Amino acid sequence: xxxxxxxxxxxxxDLSRTAIVDTPLPALQPGExxxxxxxxxxxxxxxTYAEMGDRMxxxxxxxxxxxxxxxxxxxxxxxxxxxxxxxxxxERIYGFLPMATHAVLQPEKITDTSLVDGTPxxxxxxxxxxxxxxxxxxxxxxxxxxxxxxLLRPLFITAFLIDDFLADEKFFGAxxxxxxxxxxxxxxxxxWLLHKRRGITVTGLTSAGNRDFVAGLGCYDRVVLYDxxxxxxxxxxxxxxxxxxxxxxxxxxxxxxxxxxxxxxxVGLSHRETSPPGKGLPGPKPVFFFAPDRIRKRTQDWGRGxxxxxxxxxxxxxxxxxxxxxxxxxxxxxxxxxxxxQATLAGEVKPDxxxxxxxxx
Ligand SMILES: NC(=O)c1ccc[n+]([C@@H]2O[C@H](COP(=O)([O-])OP(=O)(O)OC[C@H]3O[C@@H](n4cnc5c(N)ncnc54)[C@H](OP(=O)(O)O)[C@@H]3O)[C@@H](O)[C@H]2O)c1
Numbered sequence: 001x002x003x004x005x006x007x008x009x010x011x012x013x014d015l016s017r018t019a020i021v022d023t024p025l026p027a028l029q030p031g032e033x034x035x036x037x038x039x040x041x042x043x044x045x046x047x048t049y050a051e052m053g054d055r056m057x058x059x060x061x062x063x064x065x066x067x068x069x070x071x072x073x074x075x076x077x078x079x080x081x082x083x084x085x086x087x088x089x090x091e092r093i094y095g096f097l098p099m100a101t102h103a104v105l106q107p108e109k110i111t112d113t114s115l116v117d118g119t120p121x122x123x124x125x126x127x128x129x130x131x132x133x134x135x136x137x138x139x140x141x142x143x144x145x146x147x148x149x150x151l152l153r154p155l156f157i158t159a160f161l162i163d164d165f166l167a168d169e170k171f172f173g174a175x176x177x178x179x180x181x182x183x184x185x186x187x188x189x190x191x192w193l194l195h196k197r198r199g200i201t202v203t204g205l206t207s208a209g210n211r212d213f214v215a216g217l218g219c220y221d222r223v224v225l226y227d228x229x230x231x232x233x234x235x236x237x238x239x240x241x242x243x244x245x246x247x248x249x250x251x252x253x254x255x256x257x258x259x260x261x262x263x264x265x266x267v268g269l270s271h272r273e274t275s276p277p278g279k280g281l282p283g284p285k286p287v288f289f290f291a292p293d294r295i296r297k298r299t300q301d302w303g304r305g306x307x308x309x310x311x312x313x314x315x316x317x318x319x320x321x322x323x324x325x326x327x328x329x330x331x332x333x334x335x336x337x338x339x340x341x342q343a344t345l346a347g348e349v350k351p352d353x354x355x356x357x358x359x360x361x
Contacts, residue, residue, distance in 0.1 A: 003024065005022070005024075005100055005101055005102045006021070006022055006101045006359055007020070007100040008020060008070070008071075008334070008338070008359060009021050009064050009068040010068065010071060012050075012053060012054070012059065012067055012068065015047070015051070015345060018341055020359075026104060028104065029083065030083050031107075032083050032104050032105065032106050033079050033087050033105050033106075034079070034082070035079060035080065035097070036078045036360075037097050037100055037102060037103055037358070037359065038078055038358060038360070039147070039330075040074060040075025040150060040356070040357055041074055041147070041354065041357075042340050042356075042357050043151070043155065043184075043185060044268070044349075045154070045268070046344070048269045049071050051269055051272060051274050052269070052274070053069050058071070058072060061098070061125065061129065062100070062103070070099055070100060071099050072096050072097065072129070073097055073098070073099055074095070074096060074154040076092060076093070076146055077092070077093055077095075078093075079091040079092075084106075086107070087110070087115065087134075090136070091134060091136045092135045092136050093133060093134055093135060094133040094135050095117075095131065095132035095133060096132075099337065099359065100359060101359045105117045111134075114132060114134060116130050116131055117132065118130075127296075128292040147354070148322065148328070150356060151185065151356065152318070152322055153315065155184075155185045156185075156189040156315055158186050158189075158190075158289075158291045159186055159187075159192075160310075160311055160315070161289075161291050161295065162265065162289060163194055163197075166263075166265075169263070171200055171262070171263075172237075173237055173262050174238050174239040174262040175199070175200065175236050175237050175238070176202070176221075176236055176237075176239075177194055177202050177239045177241060178203045178238050178240050179191055179204055179205065179241045179243065180206075180240075180241070180243050180246070180249055180253075181206065181243035181268065181271070182223065182243075183206050183210035183214050183351035184243050185351075186267070187241075187243045188204075188322075189318060189322070190241065191217070192321065192322075193314065194219075195219040195220075201221040202220050203220065203222045203232065204222070205225070205229070206225065207225065211225060213350075213351045213352060214351075229249070234256050234257055237262050238261055239261075239262055239263045239265065240257075240261060240263070240265065242264070242265065242266050242267060242286070243270055244270050244271045245268055245269035245271055245272075245276045246276060247273050247277050249271075250264075250266075250276050250281065251277060254282050254283045255282055258282045258283055261284060262284065263284055263287070264283065264286040265287060266287065266288045266289065267289045272347075295307060326353070326354045327353055328356055329353050330357075332358040332360055333358075333360070333361040334359060337357050337358075337359055
């Protein structure tokens with residue numbers, strides 16, 4: 001075992017500046033476990049975590065000092081040391097991990113298939129991020145599907161929750177859902193779910209380079225380029241689900257639809273504008289969709305496990321389909337991680353590529 005933790009850190013003031021920082025492995029305290037971070041997925045979502053690092057506390061999960069941050073990622077880790085009597089060495093867990101070689105957790109609220117990290121500084125953070133799956137013995141976690149699960153599980157849960165939210169609200173009276181950054185994995189997961197519903201059509205907005213990919217998915221009824229928003233039927237009541245977070249696109253949609261826009265759902269910032277307009281637009285005020293809040297609501301409505309069983313069915317159907325749409329690109333070591341970071345930051349990753357990374361060579 002190496003004697004130090006290697007962390008991939010980002011300059012909070014300039015996300016293109018990255019470095020590896022080595023810190024000594026801490027001596028485990030009673031109740032703690034040491035994880036070897038084996039592999040993690042990396043998409044535009046992780047860049048958004050960095051963009052929103054201060055505002056939404058993403059830097060707070062794995063603190064790295066005032067000026068530098070460690071971006072959280074979703075992936076798999078092995079327990080390589082344990083001072084917890086219920087978690088043994090050799091277990092494999094899935095959850096919110098640091099871009100690093102190791103992590104230390106304080107498991108609590110342990111069940112046969114899950115645990116919660118009770119590290120004191122994380123207690124005030126959204127519970128959904130402190131929840132880990134104990135994959136060992138969980139038949140839903142087939143090793144051959146790990147990369148696809150690491151990639152799609154955290155994104156598809158948001159798609160699943162938005163689909164459920166919109167259906168629950170009867171689409172606010174709309175007949176079509178217009179989705180920006182239609183080529184993103186979260187967006188096409190949502191489109192796939194919506195496409196199966198009756199009485200609602202799905203329109204994808206994307207950039208020219210990604211149009212063919214989006215059109216080939218078969219879950220968007222219509223694919224429109226950002227420059228062609230004027231071609232949309234403004235008389236047809238619509239809901240806008242915004243993964244791009246582009247101010248110009250949002251303004252164009254609101255102005256085009258006006259009162260026919262029934263709801264404006266702000267989800268992502270893939271186009272990297274951290275302050276897209278909220279006020280002063282025609283039509284409804286954009287409302288930010290925060291998945292952990294909706295999880296809290298549906299846990300109250302459906303009871304413990306209610307989301308899990310419904311989500312397991314939905315992702316069970318989606319993964320085989322998505323497997324045909326994506327190519328897994330594996331990269332290991334500091335230079336591969338840095339290359340994936342820069343390419344994703346610059347928007348140079350093709351929509352059919354899914355990066356699975358590891359800081360271990
Ligand atoms: N609120 C939540 O709970 C939640 C949950 C999941 C995801 N999200 C957000 O949804 C967004 C999509 O995430 P994802 O991981 O699904 O993305 P992804 O699969 O990595 O999608 C990448 C797509 O985003 C656009 N894009 C990415 N970088 C860009 C850049 N630098 N310049 C211009 N366009 C760029 C492109 O789509 P187009 O050409 O089609 O625009 C690209 O194909 C992220 O902002 C993420 O944070 C939010």
